[in-house]
Amino acid sequence: MKLFIDTANVNDIRQAAEMGILSGVTTNPSLVAQEGRDFIQVLQEIIDIVDGPISAEVVSLDAESMVKEALPLADIHKNIVIKVPMTAEGLKAVYQLAKRGIRTNVTLIFSANQALLAARAGAQYVSPFIGRLNDISVDGVELISDIAHIFDVHAIDTEIIAASIRHPIHVTQAAKAGAHIATVPFEVLDQMIKHPLTDRGIERFLADWSTLHKK
Numbered sequence: 001m002k003l004f005i006d007t008a009n010v011n012d013i014r015q016a017a018e019m020g021i022l023s024g025v026t027t028n029p030s031l032v033a034q035e036g037r038d039f040i041q042v043l044q045e046i047i048d049i050v051d052g053p054i055s056a057e058v059v060s061l062d063a064e065s066m067v068k069e070a071l072p073l074a075d076i077h078k079n080i081v082i083k084v085p086m087t088a089e090g091l092k093a094v095y096q097l098a099k100r101g102i103r104t105n106v107t108l109i110f111s112a113n114q115a116l117l118a119a120r121a122g123a124q125y126v127s128p129f130i131g132r133l134n135d136i137s138v139d140g141v142e143l144i145s146d147i148a149h150i151f152d153v154h155a156i157d158t159e160i161i162a163a164s165i166r167h168p169i170h171v172t173q174a175a176k177a178g179a180h181i182a183t184v185p186f187e188v189l190d191q192m193i194k195h196p197l198t199d200r201g202i203e204r205f206l207a208d209w210s211t212l213h214k215k
């Protein structure tokens with residue numbers, strides 16, 4: 001399973017990219033709003049940091065306007081993927097964009113049927129939201145494994161991005177359930193690095209090493 005970072009914070013993206021773990025980036029309107037910066041400028045900076053798919057979401061609600069919004073975004077760079085919400089209008093936009101060779105990521109997926117529809121409309125990626133399903137007491141990981149099973153049985157090559165990741169266990173579970181990608185907030189990537197036994201191990205190695213020079 002590949003790892004994307006789920007943020008519009010360029011500093012966080014840079015830090016994660018320096019570790020060589022990143023295959024792409026996802027943003028959404030809330031994440032962009034949090035930064036309070038010009039969206040296009042942010043995208044340009046991300047493009048310079050990460051050489052992989054970078055999702056930029058449209059905010060229009062009808063297909064024609066979504067496509068109109070998507071075209072200049074897709075023109076910025078070949079790595080830009082247009083993120084489209086899972087609605088009937090969104091599916092029409094995905095279909096139109098696919099015909100132009102523009103990759104899409106259908107977001108706000110909460111059921112296997114939504115994922116199947118998005119794939120059939122021509123989406124390159126679907127983003128089932130694990131955390132938001134957990135919030136309403138539904139098993140988001142089970143959804144990932146249902147979608148993975150359906151895509152496998154029917155030889156659908158749309159990739160599954162496990163989204164709305166809230167903690168490291170979600171990442172492990174998504175990988176085991178067959179997600180191709182998990183898009184992970186910086187804080188969760190940081191938690192994934194750490195383990196108390198690693199810290200304790202380093203401390204002990206250094207303490208033992210320091211005795212060597214005293215001998």
Ligand code: E4P
Pocket residue numbers: 006026027028107127129131132163164165183
């Ligand atoms: C997916 O691409 C979304 O940006 C994101 O994962 C949403 O996560 P949230 O539920 O934590 O807002």
